[in-house]
Amino acid sequence: MLKDITIGQHFPGKSPVHNLDARLKIVITVLFVIVRFMSTNFPGLILSGVFVLAMYKLSGIPLKMLKKSIKPLMPLIVFTVILNLFFIKGETPLIKLGFVEIYPEAVMFIIVMISRILLLICGTSLLTYTTSTIALTDGLEALMKPLNKINFPVHEMAMMMTIALRFIPTLIEETEKIMNAQKSRGALLDSGSFSDKIKALVPILVPLFISAFRRAEELATAMECRCYHGGEGRTRLRQLKITNDDIRYTAVCMVTFAVILSMKLFFTRVI
Amino acid sequence: MSIMLNAENVWFRYSQEGDWALKDISLQVEKGEFVAVLGSNGCGKSTLAKLFNAILLPEKGDIIVEGINTKEEEKLLDIRQKVGMVFQNPDNQIVATVVEEDVAFALENMGVPPREIRTRIDEAMQSAGIYKHREKGPHQLSGGQKQRVAIAGIIAMRPDCIVLDEPTAMLDPYGREAVINTVKKLNKEYGITVVLITHYMTEAAQADRIVVMTKGKIEKMGTPKEIFSQVEYMQSLALDVPQTSALAYEINKHGFNLSTEAISIDECAAQLYKFLEE
Ligand SMILES: Nc1ncnc2c1ncn2[C@@H]1O[C@H](COP(=O)(O)OP(=O)(O)O)[C@@H](O)[C@H]1O
Ligand SMILES: [Mg+2]
Numbered sequence: 001m002l003k004d005i006t007i008g009q010h011f012p013g014k015s016p017v018h019n020l021d022a023r024l025k026i027v028i029t030v031l032f033v034i035v036r037f038m039s040t041n042f043p044g045l046i047l048s049g050v051f052v053l054a055m056y057k058l059s060g061i062p063l064k065m066l067k068k069s070i071k072p073l074m075p076l077i078v079f080t081v082i083l084n085l086f087f088i089k090g091e092t093p094l095i096k097l098g099f100v101e102i103y104p105e106a107v108m109f110i111i112v113m114i115s116r117i118l119l120l121i122c123g124t125s126l127l128t129y130t131t132s133t134i135a136l137t138d139g140l141e142a143l144m145k146p147l148n149k150i151n152f153p154v155h156e157m158a159m160m161m162t163i164a165l166r167f168i169p170t171l172i173e174e175t176e177k178i179m180n181a182q183k184s185r186g187a188l189l190d191s192g193s194f195s196d197k198i199k200a201l202v203p204i205l206v207p208l209f210i211s212a213f214r215r216a217e218e219l220a221t222a223m224e225c226r227c228y229h230g231g232e233g234r235t236r237l238r239q240l241k242i243t244n245d246d247i248r249y250t251a252v253c254m255v256t257f258a259v260i261l262s263m264k265l266f267f268t269r270v271i
Numbered sequence: 272m273s274i275m276l277n278a279e280n281v282w283f284r285y286s287q288e289g290d291w292a293l294k295d296i297s298l299q300v301e302k303g304e305f306v307a308v309l310g311s312n313g314c315g316k317s318t319l320a321k322l323f324n325a326i327l328l329p330e331k332g333d334i335i336v337e338g339i340n341t342k343e344e345e346k347l348l349d350i351r352q353k354v355g356m357v358f359q360n361p362d363n364q365i366v367a368t369v370v371e372e373d374v375a376f377a378l379e380n381m382g383v384p385p386r387e388i389r390t391r392i393d394e395a396m397q398s399a400g401i402y403k404h405r406e407k408g409p410h411q412l413s414g415g416q417k418q419r420v421a422i423a424g425i426i427a428m429r430p431d432c433i434v435l436d437e438p439t440a441m442l443d444p445y446g447r448e449a450v451i452n453t454v455k456k457l458n459k460e461y462g463i464t465v466v467l468i469t470h471y472m473t474e475a476a477q478a479d480r481i482v483v484m485t486k487g488k489i490e491k492m493g494t495p496k497e498i499f500s501q502v503e504y505m506q507s508l509a510l511d512v513p514q515t516s517a518l519a520y521e522i523n524k525h526g527f528n529l530s531t532e533a534i535s536i537d538e539c540a541a542q543l544y545k546f547l548e549e
Contacts, residue, residue, distance in 0.1 A: 012406065087278075133368040166368045169410040215363045221326055222364035225356040226377035226424060227348050233382040237375040237389065 011129050018057035018130045021246045022139030024149045028253050029127045036120055041267040044260045045115050051256050052122050061129050069125040070118065084110050091098060133165040134238070142240055155231025163219070167212075174211060178204050275432050275464040276300040276354070277325055281332035283318060292318045292415040294487040296332075300466060302431070305458045305474035308468045309494075310484035311509050316468045319484070320436045323466070337431065341397070352381065355425030359437040360416035362409070364422075369395065369494070370412070371405040372400070374423045384485075391427050398461070399423035399453050415446020419453055426457060432464035433457065439471060472513045476534045483508065498529040515539035 012018070017025075017271075036048060056063060119151035128136065141158035148154050182203050192200070276299070283293040300306050310316050321327040322334050324385055325341040334341040336350050358364050366372035374392045383391070396402040399419040401412075409417055425433055435454065439447040439477045451474050457463045467478065475481055481498045483491040485508055491498060499505065499512045502520040506512075512520070515536060519529040529546060533539045 134372050162368070163366065166409070169408075170362055173410070215360075216356060218360060218363035219366070221321070222356075222358060222421075223366060223376075224326060224349060225324060226366075226428070227351045227380040228376075229348065229380065235379050235382050235385060235388065237372060237385060238378060238390070239385055247494065 004126065010132050011061055011065070012132070013060055013130065015054060015130070016249055017058045017126070018243065019245070020249055021240060021242045022129075022131050023142050023240060024242065024246055024250050025131055026126055026136070026139050026143060028250065029124055031253075031257055032123045034180060035260055036123070039260050039263060040112070041263050042112075043267050044263040045119070047260050047263065048119050048254070049115065050262075051253075052119055052126070056122070057125055059126065059130050061126065065129065065146040066122055066125070069121055073117070073121060077117060080113060080117075081110050084113065111175075117169075133162060135240075137162045137165075138236065138238065138240060155234070167215070171208070171212065175204065175208055178207050240253060273302050273337075273395055274299050274303045274332065274418075275304070275337060276279045276399075276466070277333075277335040278319075278322070278329075278335050279335070281322065281329040281334060283315075283322060283327060285318075293322070293329075293485055296487075296489055298482065298489060298492075299360065299465060300432070302464055303458070303462045304468070305465045305477070306482060307357045307478035307480070308466065308482045308484060309470075309472075309475055309498075309510055310490075316484055317436050320356065320434045320466070320468060323432075323434050324356055325350045326356075331476060338426055340380050348381070352377075352428050353431050355430035355433045357418070357421050357425055357435040357438050359440050361414055361421050361441070364421045365409045365417060370407055370409065370420050373409070373420060374405075374427050377424055377428045384476055387491040391429070392423070395427035398426060398456065400449065407546065413446060414442045415449045418446065418450050422450070422457075426461075426463070428461065432466065434466040434468075436468045437470065438467075439469065447474075451477070453505040472511050476513050483510070495534055496532040499534050502531055 020028075032048075032051075039045070039048070056066070085102060085106050086100065088103060088106035088109055089101075090105035092103070093101040094104045094107065095102045131139070137158045140161070141154055144152070144154045144157070182200075187200055187203065188196070272527055278296050278298045281293055281296040282291055284291045296319060297353065308316050308319070315342045318327065322329060322341070323336065325334075326334075327498055328334075328342055336353055339346045339350055339353075341350055365373050366376050371392055375388050378388045378391060392404070396405055399422050401416055401419050401423055404412060404420075406417060409420065412420065422433075422435075422438075433454070438454075439450050440451065454465055454467065455477060458465045465473065465478075469475055476495045478495060481493060481495055482489055483490075483498060483505075490508070491504075499516045502512050502516055509527050511517075512531075513534045515538070518539065519531045519542070521532060522529055523531070527546070529542060533542045
């Protein structure tokens, strides 16, 4: 069950999307998110959809991965749908069932809303699917470097992120082990009332935290043993390098984003 | 021969007023030597290991690493580079999400240029036998493989000495054998000094010298033959001896006179064969 979490998962490959410099990839993803929020018309949505699908095709990431990354968010989506379906009012109802009225505006809103959420998830997941965590944190560190001037601990942040990502699978595995251990002692984790379930979490979280702290201490010692002394004077195995291909792909993305934004001028907004 | 590690009358405790974790430890480890440290739980083996590369500093006495006192703060990184350390739990010493990135971690910290990092980690991964896994994530490896990743991360620093604190305690027999063979290879082929803390007598039997600790003190030192032939003494410390020595000891109880110094299986078999012929 916990193994289904795909956060930070990486699918190595050699596609242009994989090879794109991590810094550019992060910038493109952030711009995509911004564009997605600013563009509120159907053609813009469709174009964004085509853009994301094309990127998936190019990267060779199987589309069924999309389903996996969307699944954990399903409850949220369903909740939004239900809420909006009944509470957005318009002029003439589309369907009338007793006191429940559903308006065409609500349906439109929901369609736009869902496609927006989906596009955002798919777009940002593509970043982690095609970028190794090392490249990702290196890219972030490089992009945030200017913040060093205002004494923001950029290197430390990046190191913390690397370690967090490194230990996600380890801690998930451990949680599963502890859950099984508690279950085998008769703990009922899957049944009972809501408050029972919360109470059942305590004997899982306590050992998990204790072990996480022990791990942290041992890891810190192991890092010290390998001469870790902060970001000062540190070199990297991989140097970030922007190639001509990188520039070309980035240009294509930028043009697409510009087109999506310019749709605003020609089409009316849906919401 | 010159001295790699030198502990001179070292006293250490974790808190002021606390009990001494190490009491008056004196130990010299020569360059190229393979020393095994034995002792029951809580006798201070891990503490001693951490003193050797200045993770901990002695309260009284000195630790000298190739002529450098571990109390010299400005030499800290030199000491850490000279004396590499491998711990028990392989999961808690791997920092990066890709094997080769992890092996490169120490070199990155030392500010080695990227090109040189590449050649040095490739070498290190080959000598630890994990080169073919270099692009995998740590969670895709077995315990023994992870432990060899940790070893590769240390030998990439080109240390003169490696201290291993129960590196095989969490491994299955195959992982254990692979790790010990790697350690032996580093010692024999590259001349790296090895201090191996272990609970497995078969591992200790392969060392040049064994150090036995109890309650923060060094009880005995000697070759594996000298140490393991004292079966009763070892048992009184709640320590095992190799099954070969134990066998000879049990037979001797019935009025025979076999040597408990035959610790390798071949030696033991040869001795039994001779004994049966007579
Ligand atoms: N971080 C610590 N803080 C306080 N006491 C410790 C710490 N680590 C170990 N000790 C104590 O020091 C003694 C020696 O421990 P250790 O060196 O870990 O033994 P060993 O590795 O031989 O099992 C034990 O009594 C232990 O309780
Ligand atoms: Mg220990």
